[in-house]
Amino acid sequence: MAACGTESNGLLERTRMGNLIDRVSGRKRSAISAKERLQLVLIHDRTDLTQTALEELKDDLIAVIARHVDIDPDAVRINVERNGREQRLVADIPLKGVTHHRGG
């Protein structure tokens, strides 16, 4: 799923606390589910970008880049990150190491 890169510390603290409560109660506290679900829903509402569209975009991007450099398609990550009211498409594309041929 699209991860949010710029979470507030508040959520992290609350998530950590929530995790503790989850472990004790065996159930995720509802405020944490609410926030996580809203983060994903709002990205979708704001950008009109579905998970399927994001996957298609990723495949196209891989095809184009692979024409120029050697990449591992399985290692490519594409996420929508949120910063305030701004959404940003972030692609992480590791390049394969070039095999150097040593002269014999």
Added chain:
Amino acid sequence: MSAKIVTITSGKGGVGKTTAVANIAVALATNGAKVCCIDGDIGLRNLDVIMGLENRIVYDIVDVIEGRCRLRQAMIRDKRLPELFLIPAAQTRDKTAVSPSDMVRLADELRGEVDWVLIDSPAGIERGFRNTIAPADDILIITNPEVSAVRDADRVIGLIEAEEKNKPSLIINRINPVMIKAHDMLSAEDVLDLLAIPLIGIVPEDENVIVSANRGSPIVLNSKSIAGMAFRNIAQRLEGQEVPYLDLDNHGGLWNRIQRIAGKN
């Protein structure tokens, strides 16, 4: 005199728009300003009953727009505060009776009459919403800490951004500190982080809001109510004063945490 036109909107219904308009208006008028409220929810008139003025209505907003009465005749004077007025919605018409340009004309006429015009927006994002947004100098978004209300607020903020209006401010209404502490309600910081617009008020849940609605006497008139205090604070912030946020959880940390998040936006 040149009034500031402020519209309160939410997307979702039932989150407290009408209550907020009535209370902020009463608070501003109590501070000595001349205020006129407009009920923009044509066909579903409600601001009159919340303000306790339902028996005084003769003319409504559609009568003014269609020229059946003068502006002054449709401004109902409040029974407690002589500088507070209400222009009621029409009850037997629908939102198509008014256009955004009609609203701009009406608001411009009011600019010379009062210090503040507060417009109560209908739920939804259709014509009625567009009518109330068109004349606004400033827009206040009101939401509850619930998934549906936050989602709708975000959608409305997006529409307002597209209209290139001033950035709206946020009122988070019906906060329940006990549920937040139990991690069963989104906190004010969570909502602020999700919607990412400046904050102007946090109003705790208070059953006195229902009691005052029953009586037609806005809760800011009740000096003991914490919700009333929160609405008075919003009015002061609108006037440009720096007012600290109420410490709802008695931990002293809420304000600091909110300031930290608000500073990021």
